[in-house]
Amino acid sequence: MTVKRPANPLALALLGLLLEQPMHPHAMAAALRERQLDLTFKLTTGSLYDTVRALARDGWTEATDTEQVGGRPARTVYRLTPQGRRSFAAWLDELIREPAQEYPKFLSALGYLGALGPERAAQALRERAAALQDRIDRGDLAYRAARQEHGAPRLFVIEAEYAGAMLRAEQQWVLSAAEEIERGTLAWPEASADA
Structure with a gap:
């Protein structure tokens, strides 16, 4: 039987949290924010609850209990199913082994850096570095x-270490490019020099 993969990448983060321990969606959101994974995954209340429901519907997770604190509504606690654990591991294995083609906006914008003109381009790069x-x-x-x-x-x-390393590498490159522009060692087309 082929297991349907979650469409929302937020599912990775939720499954990872449930690998640690069962929890309810409110606790999942709090943990993602605390670990700053909300910078990696688009986290809204709607997307969180939609993804939690989809994971349960598709057999990756199951409701185990409800928790109620004070007069607040009861919260459903979820855990990974055995099939969910196996499928999660297979999905992670694939994601780690096989580089995927991604389409970052910054990379697209760099292709047209010349349209800004040297001064504005250097300023934009320095602002990005900050x-x-x-x-x-x-x-x-x-x-x-x-x-x-x-x-x-x-x-x-460990994902935070990787994210930090990628940010540092990008910042180093951005600053180096800004310095080249400011020194005049990065050739600039005449037509875009005054943009």
Whole structure:
């Protein structure tokens, strides 16, 4: 039997959380935000609940219990099914082994950098580098909190290490390109020099 793969990549994060322990959707959202995975996965209340329902409908997860705190509505707790655990592992194996063609907007925009003109392009790149530094700082803070304050094993936050490395590499490249533009060592077409 072929298991239907979740359409929303948020399912990866939810399944990963359920691999650690059963939880209700509200706790899932809180954990994703705490680990700053809401920067990696588009997280809205609607997408979260739709994905939770889809995972249960397709047999990846199942409701196990309800929790009620005070006068709040009862919350359904979910866990991975044995089939969900196997399917999740197979999906992860494929995603890690096989590089997928992705279509980042920044890469697309770089193809037309010349349209900005040198001064504006350098300014835009430097502004991006500053924004990347902010993300790096927030990610480092969250990583340290997860490791030191919450005692998360490195393996549970290894994606944060990778994300930080990618942000640092991008920032280094962006700053290098801005410096080349400012030094005049990156050739600029005459037609776009005054944009």
